[in-house]
Amino acid sequence: MFWKVGLLKRKSLAVILSFALLVTSAVSIIGPIVADPVEYWALIVCGSYSGIEPSFGADAAFMYHTLSRHYTFNGIYYLHAEPSIAPEANGIATKENIRWAIKNWLDQRSDSNDIIFVYYTDHGAGYNTYYKQVRGLDDPAKAIDGKRGDPVDEGNEVWNATAGKWVGYDEALTLQRGTDTTYWDDEIKADLNYLASRGRYGKLVFVCFACYSGGLIDDLSAPNRIIMTSANETTTSPKFGPGSWFNSWSERFIEALHREKVTWDYNKTCLIHTGVSVNADWSNDGNISMWEAWDYAWKNDYWRQQGKETPWLDDNGDSLPNYKEGRDMSDSRNGLFCMETYFGSGNLKSADINEDGIVDIIDVTIVAVAQGSYPGHLKWNSLADLNNDQVVDIIDVTFVGIHVGKWYPKQ
16 A cells, blocks of 8 residues: 555656656747736827917827837837828828727737827817817707717716706817818727727726817726826816917826926927926835826816816726716726836835725725834834835825725726
8 A cells, every 4th residue: 555655656756757857848948938028008199280289299299209218118109190290100190090000009919918008189079069069059959869978978967958858978089180080989998998808908098188088088987997188078178388389287297207397399399308307206116107197297287277177087997087967076086006007117016905905994004003114123014115115104104095995996
């Protein structure tokens, strides 16, 4: 009996050794097996450009420069309404080209471990524009059917007295070039969902400067997505602010990532560095997260300060904020996913320390107990050192405190 057991162990050991030898031989031939690294892919769209309206071109040039010169992106696809002023552009910004870039260029390159960043700057349409400007109608009840919002994904923004009920309206990004210049929210949703269904990203960031762009959140909100818009659902987003050719919200968002202010030379259509530094890295971890860029833009956007612009954010997949039955539906639970999303290698940890999907009193307690500690200290807890600076201090406490109540969507 013991002899049989020993024989079985020797045979098992022989099998294990043979397998190990096989793996070693394979590695020597094909090289070591490495983990799939996070790669970064971007789509930049400048939908309009003209001499009297250069702000969209300035925005896009600043974003392209920032991503291509200050970050390591694996690929950037750049579409521009007027490629003659943007020699780096891969093509003309038409609806067809945008959809191709998403469903072909990105689809063929990105995978489920990657971050996709989409940036759009141009006009938008929605709540107050479609029926009056496109159809020339004052009464939505008389409008041609087809662009009244899908009741499933729209927020019942307008009271229709004729119908006696609240109705919703679709939003769109409007382009200058192409045969079909209206890129509807349902179409954008279908294109992004196509990438999601094929497992083409781990995180997707959609940043949009356009009037009424907040209404896109109704359609585009989903797990593992960050949606940032310069305006809410019912108002315009004013263009360039005083002394600048950039659109104000875009300028502040991009300069946070760039870490330096720039100006736009209108005559030469080029960027000029000013040497004036920008520090949006309040967590002091060396990275500019999407939340830090958002927070900097929110605080420094000239038109928001004037009460004429209300940027919106959604990153927890619950389709809020939106506009429903005549009022904004705010959502203070956004921001956690943004705080953990940044370009390039980084080391910022999650404020959801115990990984239960929400930042709550448990996470606060973990940091509070470890406050003042450092490696070797009796209370040291490396998980509480959220910015990895080898000490649990006020930065870590602030970080977890500001995200209390924020949560991840159920996958």
